[in-house]
Amino acid sequence: MPTVLITGANRGIGLEFARQYAADGWEVLAANRTPFKPMDIVELGPGARELRYDGLNEASVADVATRLRGHAIDVAIMNAGIDDGKELAPEEIDEAHWQRMMLTNTWAPFRLATLIEENLKAGEKKTLVEISSLAASNGTYAGKRHFTYRASKAALNQLWRSLAMEWKPWGCICLALRPGREQTRMLDNAGGPTPEESVSAMRQVVENATSEQSGMHINYDGTSVPW
Known part of the structure; x- marks a missing residue:
């Protein structure tokens, strides 16, 4: 049974990843800060295992890494992140806002990725995914505001590029995926x-x-996003 680790699997894109992988017979390791709704965890079936995970709490992150020790992971999807929706003007951005966005969207997925290196090495597919955004692109994005969100996702892309080079010798594939602007x-x-x-x-x-x-x-359609 192949194994996928998904952060933020309790809602949205993360939950849809969990549903589809579970339906295809994968073991789903769901690392969530907020628990699944009872109906969602039942729907995922016995192949799903939920881990309490707060990416901004080092003790929580370390606990997840400990619980996963010795467990091969084929695909890890760092999906958890935030966009607080505040279209702040440049002069309105304060240190607290900047830190929250950068730590949640950039530091947290990178930190967990570094702690599951051995798990990915033991997996067959050895694939590490981060959920990015068109907002991370310097070449195509033309929207206004969202300064800290854009910065956090662009920085995450750069970290994934660096991991791709760092972990190339043992065959890890590091992907920054853009899900598109889904219908909601x-x-x-x-x-x-x-x-x-x-x-x-x-x-x-x-x-x-x-x-x-x-x-x-x-x-999401397989085409490259200039960045």
């Missing part, structure tokens, strides 16, 4: 993929990924 009630975006379509497409990217793609920023 909040966004009322009829033109983008549904969460189900986005996750299904990203899973295909992960399944077919090659070492040459390691360190790249890739769209």
